[in-house]
Amino acid sequence: MIPVTAFAGKTVAVFGLARTGLAAARALIAGGTRVALWDDKPASRDAAVAEGFELTDISRSDWAGYDALMLSPGVPLTHPEPHWTVAKANSSGVEILGDIELFARTVNASPEHRRPRIIAITGTNGKSTTTALIGHICAEAGRDVRVGGNIGQGVLSLDDMHGGAVYVLELSSYQLDLTTSLRADVSIILNISPDHLERHGTMANYVAAKRRILLNQGKGDTAVIGVDDEWCSQICTEITAANRRTTVAISASKTIGRGVYALDGLLYDSTGERTAEVCDLKRARSLPGRHNWQNAAAAYAAVRGIGIDAGQARRALMSFPGLAHRMETVAILGKVRFVNDSKATNADAARQALSSYPKVYWIAGGQPKSGGIEDLADLFPRVVRAYLIGEAGEAFAGTLKGKADAVRCGDLDTAVQAAFRDASASGREAIVLLSPACASFDQFADFEARGDAFRAAVQALAATHSTGDAA
Template structure:
């Protein structure tokens, strides 16, 4: 745990008592603060009380007694409307912040020789893989590395800091909205495409949240910016004009006169006098497809920003084990491979997986995002057949009509069985791909639970049985 500094003897209201909120409460208490905890859900409050936390009904509390509100990132800050705690905090003049801000202030309060290195990663897609990949490279280079934030452990649950540590943090736009003091030694923006607009209100607000990862950077810091989309290109151009840090453009679609880029699976470093090939990413089994080549370019650039030997970083790319629910093979039955890409919660993420295979038996659907799968029309010829699930199945069936065969299956288990039957009957090597292009919340608690349902269904098929009670 990282004891939070700067709130000694002060009282901090903590709203949202899931993983992030409780971790923040522990860290605040360890740093000498007082906390007032609350959640809208009775079951969540009961779980916190059972763990020994004392609760304070923030609906009836005197907010003038609070020095700050620690808001869990899932709680609406501005859209679709501010949460009631946000309104109360603003009325009382109480500062609103998140766990990443608490971490940032603790780092800033540490003596110079005890401050760790911080690598911060954001983007619409690829954050988790890139974060884990950078962590893997750092460990292979012998660095004392802690990986967390929006992946794995919450940041304040990681081991306490010291001058030789490296914190590699995945940051969502929700977390960044609550962060003002973070100074990243290396900041990474992978890509930006429309997502979470119901939370941010507009695309401009969403981009502004992502850009907050660059706040407070200065001379000696590194910004790694993906330039394969218009937003990334614009950000790179604007911060280059500011000329206050080292800027490394990355691409997986074009050669560049400077930066790190991948073409046809070959990774090049063009940060010197000429571009030099540094790795053949087609040999990296856990990094298939162009989107993962962008992730690899970002990780390599971040490693260089930390001063890691490029040869060590290149070797580490080859040994990266990959992440669950991100183009993960969960079963191989005869000539049929089941690929779990449950993390693809929007169309742009699903594009990455669909682009990686010449033909797929595609399982898609769930709680739809704005725009559905309309933007994937150029990839529909790769869909041998689609198997649709969840709330989106009617809309997706309409979009696919006349463009790719589709069947409504309702559930992940039914879709997996139907897709396997068709794939096996083809007599060819085949991919059954779960890449939903949707959120999971219509049928599952999160994308992990959805991916595990797919894994269980595939393994049940392999064992010659069906799962019971699977959604």
């Protein structure tokens, strides 16, 4: 745990008692802060009490007594409308911040010898894989690395800092909205495409939230920016012109005069006087497809930015074991490979998986995002049949009509069984791909729970199938 002393002797309201909120409460208490904890959900309040926390109904409190509101990132800040805690804080002049900001203030207040290196990663897609990949490279290079933020552990639950530590942090747009003083040694924006607009209101607001990861960087810091989409390309142009930091452009689709790029799986480093071939990413078992080549380019550029040797980075790229729920092979039954891509919660993320296979039996659906799957029409010829689940089933069936065979299955178990039956009947090697292009909240607590349910359904099939290998 990282004790937070920025509010020692003061009182902070903490709203949202899931992983982030409780971790922040522990860190604040450890740093000498009085906390007032609350959540709108009775189950979350009960869980906090079961862990020994005392609760305060802050809806009835005098907010003049609070020095800050620690807001969990999932709570609406501005759209579709401010949460009632946000309204109370604003009307009382109470500062609103998140756990990443608490971490940043703790780092900023630390003496130089205790300040760690920080690599911060954001983007619409690929954040988790890139974060895990950077963590793997750092560990293989012998660094004392801690990985967290929007992946795995909340940042304040990670081991306390020292000067030799490296924090590799995945940051969502929700977290960045609540962060003002973080200065990362390396900041990464992988890509930007429309997402979470119901939360940010406009694309401009969403881009601005992502861009906050670059705040406070200066001489000696590195910004790694993807240039394969128009929003990131514009950001890269603007910050390069500002000349405040070292900027490294990355691409998985074109040659870059000064940056890191991948062409047909070959990774190149053109940040020095000569362009050098780093490695053939097609040999990296857990980094298939162009989107993963961009992730690899970003990870390589990031670790070079904190001084890790190119050879160490290359070897670690080859040994990366992959990330759960992101193009993860969970089993092979006969000639059928089951791929768990539950992390694909929007169409752009699903595109990355669909683009990686010539033919798929595609399980899709859930709580739909704006735009549905219309942007994937060019990939529909790869879909042998689609198995539709959740709230999006009817709309997806309409989009696919006349373009790809589709059947409405309703739930995941039914879809897995139907897809396996059809794929097995083909007599050929086949891919059953869960890449939902939707949020999970209509049927599951989160994308991890959806991916775990997919794995369980496949394992149930394996129990009755004589030639299966579970991964």
